Amino acid sequence: EIVMTQSPATLSVSPGERATLSCRASQSVSSNLAWYQQKPGQAPRLLIYGASTRATGIPARFSGSGSGTEFTLTISSLQSEDFAVYYCQQYNNWPLVTFGQGTKLEIK
Amino acid sequence: QVQLQESGPGLVKPSQTLSLTCTVSGGSISSGDYYWSWIRQPPGKGLEWIGYIYYSGSTYYNPSLKSRVTISVDTSKNQFSLKLSSVTAADTAVYYCARVSDSSGYLDYWGQGTLVTVSS
Numbered sequence: 001e002i003v004m005t006q007s008p009a010t011l012s013v014s015p016g017e018r019a020t021l022s023c024r025a026s027q028s029v030s031s032n033l034a035w036y037q038q039k040p041g042q043a044p045r046l047l048i049y050g051a052s053t054r055a056t057g058i059p060a061r062f063s064g065s066g067s068g069t070e071f072t073l074t075i076s077s078l079q080s081e082d083f084a085v086y087y088c089q090q091y092n093n094w095p096l097v098t099f100g101q102g103t104k105l106e107i108k
Numbered sequence: 109q110v111q112l113q114e115s116g117p118g119l120v121k122p123s124q125t126l127s128l129t130c131t132v133s134g135g136s137i138s139s140g141d142y143y144w145s146w147i148r149q150p151p152g153k154g155l156e157w158i159g160y161i162y163y164s165g166s167t168y169y170n171p172s173l174k175s176r177v178t179i180s181v182d183t184s185k186n187q188f189s190l191k192l193s194s195v196t197a198a199d200t201a202v203y204y205c206a207r208v209s210d211s212s213g214y215l216d217y218w219g220q221g222t223l224v225t226v227s228s
Contacts, residue, residue: 034214043204043218044155055216087155091213095143095168099155 002026002093006086006100012108015078021103023071023088032092035064035073038102039084047086048073075105083107110135112205112219119225120199126192126224130205131185138163138183143208145215146179146190148201156201160208161188195226 003026013019023033031051036044046055048064051071061076075082088100116128130144137144146158159169161179169177178191192199202221209216 032213036215043206043221044215045218046209046214046216049209049212049214049216089155089214094213095160096170097157097213099157101154 004100010104014108019075021073025069029090029092034089036087110217114219114222128190150201
């Protein structure tokens, strides 16, 4: 099983600033990496797939990068609605997909 | 716009079988373009992949749950279902159904989730 490790566990950032979230895979997943946003009481929402492709309707301030074992989700200018928990997910090992443990993005 | 909706009991007794159904609207399971999956999330914790089903009935289960999980499909009702046997308190979670996009492995549409509590 491919283990996904996200860091930091909690990230405190002020509105308008940039947030950088990291995700590391225990072995290469190529570019088969997705990012999700989850707000309290809601289902996860797909943000990024293929490591860097924004899903339909996702604002341009969200960007993904990386390949192999190291990945980054960047939110360029944080809006109030962006404070949430973010998960990465590998699907290179389909059908056994695995998720990271999440990064909570909170208001500083 | 595809929509998924989970339904089923919110309380299950230990050792019994958890049963949930996901109803899909705005798209047909029988189109064969997608896989249909279940994911769960214990309270305050992360996401765990349970498995998927294809319209033909072929399935894949997470090895960690394989001995207790059954996923089935009813294309006439545009529904798929999850059964998890011999449940314990550790199976208490929000259970989500979701669509696997382009059969690639990422999840583009999710249900709202349903909390299932295992307790006597």
